[in-house]
Amino acid sequence: MSEDFQILLYYLYRKLENPQDYVEEHRALCESLGLRGRILIGAEGINGTVSGTREATDRYQETLRNDPRTSGITFKIDPATGHVFPKLIVKLRPEIVTFGLGEADVDPNVRTGKRLSPAEWLEAMHGENVVVIDGRNRYESDLGRFKGAVCPEIDNFRDFPGWLEGHAEELRGRKILTYCTGGIRCEKLSAYLLDQGFEDVSQLEGGIVTYGKDPATQGRDFEGLCYVFDQRIGVEVNFTDTRKVVSHCEKCGEPCARYRNCSCKSCNRKHFLCETCEETKGRVCSPECEAVIAAIAQVEPTA
Numbered sequence: 001m002s003e004d005f006q007i008l009l010y011y012l013y014r015k016l017e018n019p020q021d022y023v024e025e026h027r028a029l030c031e032s033l034g035l036r037g038r039i040l041i042g043a044e045g046i047n048g049t050v051s052g053t054r055e056a057t058d059r060y061q062e063t064l065r066n067d068p069r070t071s072g073i074t075f076k077i078d079p080a081t082g083h084v085f086p087k088l089i090v091k092l093r094p095e096i097v098t099f100g101l102g103e104a105d106v107d108p109n110v111r112t113g114k115r116l117s118p119a120e121w122l123e124a125m126h127g128e129n130v131v132v133i134d135g136r137n138r139y140e141s142d143l144g145r146f147k148g149a150v151c152p153e154i155d156n157f158r159d160f161p162g163w164l165e166g167h168a169e170e171l172r173g174r175k176i177l178t179y180c181t182g183g184i185r186c187e188k189l190s191a192y193l194l195d196q197g198f199e200d201v202s203q204l205e206g207g208i209v210t211y212g213k214d215p216a217t218q219g220r221d222f223e224g225l226c227y228v229f230d231q232r233i234g235v236e237v238n239f240t241d242t243r244k245v246v247s248h249c250e251k252c253g254e255p256c257a258r259y260r261n262c263s264c265k266s267c268n269r270k271h272f273l274c275e276t277c278e279e280t281k282g283r284v285c286s287p288e289c290e291a292v293i294a295a296i297a298q299v300e301p302t303a
C-alpha cells in the first residue's frame, strides 16, 4: 500500500527582514519534516513547491500559517503516492520569480492586476474585446493552455518584457487577462502591464491549478494539461466536456501529451514523444541529435 503523500504549491509576496537567516531556518524546518522540493526565498517573499507525507505537509502548512512572516499564505494541494522531487533545495534569490527588471522592478503589493476568481475568469474570457495572455513559457503552453490564448514564444519569464515590446500595438485598448500555473508570475506580469500603460488588466487568482479544482469551473476551456515543475510534468485540469489533447507526437503526429527530454545531452530539448515511437525510435528529438550521439559513441566506445 502506498503512503499518503501531498504536493504543496504556494507563494507569498511579503517583505522579509533577514532573508538569508530565513533560508537557513526554513531549510532546517523542511529537513526536520522530510520534505523535498524547491523553495526560493528573497526580500520580496517566498515561492515554493514541496512534496512530503500528509502529516509532514499538514504540519508545514500549520507552521507557516502561524508564523507572522508567512501568515495568510494559501496552499494549493495535490494528493500523491510518493515524493515528486528528487531532493530539497532552499535558495536565497534576489527575486522569488525572476523578471529581471532591476531598478524598474514591480511590487505586486503596491499595484497588480485585478484578481478574478475562477468563475469570474470564465465569464471574463467570453467577454468582448478580450485578449487572454498565457504568462508562462512556450514549452508550458505547448502542453496545454486556455482556448484562444495568446502564447508568447519565450523560454524564460524574463523574456516577457521583450515579447511585449513587439506586441504592444495589438494589445492596446483591449481588456487583458493573464494567467499562469499558480498565480505568482501574473502578480508581476499584470503589474508590469499596468506600468506599461495598459489600463484594463486582470489576472486569474490562484492560477490554472486553482481553476481546475474549483467546482464552479472544473477547468472548463483549458485545453491540454498543465505543465508542472516536478516529476509529474503534466497534470489534468479540465474535468468537463471541453477536455482535449492539443499536443502531438513529433515523430508520428498522433495526439500525445507525453513530454520527454532529448537523450542528446547537449540538446536535452523537451519534445512530445508517444510510447510506441520511444520504443521503436528512441528518445532522440532530431536527426541532428542522432548524429551527435553517434559521433560521441565513436569517440567513447562503451565497454
Ligand SMILES: [Zn+2]
Binding pocket: 249, 250, 251, 252, 253, 254, 273, 274, 275, 276, 277, 278
Ligand atoms: Zn509517436
Ligand SMILES: [Zn+2]
Binding pocket: 262, 263, 264, 267, 268, 269, 284, 285, 286, 289
Ligand atoms: Zn535533441
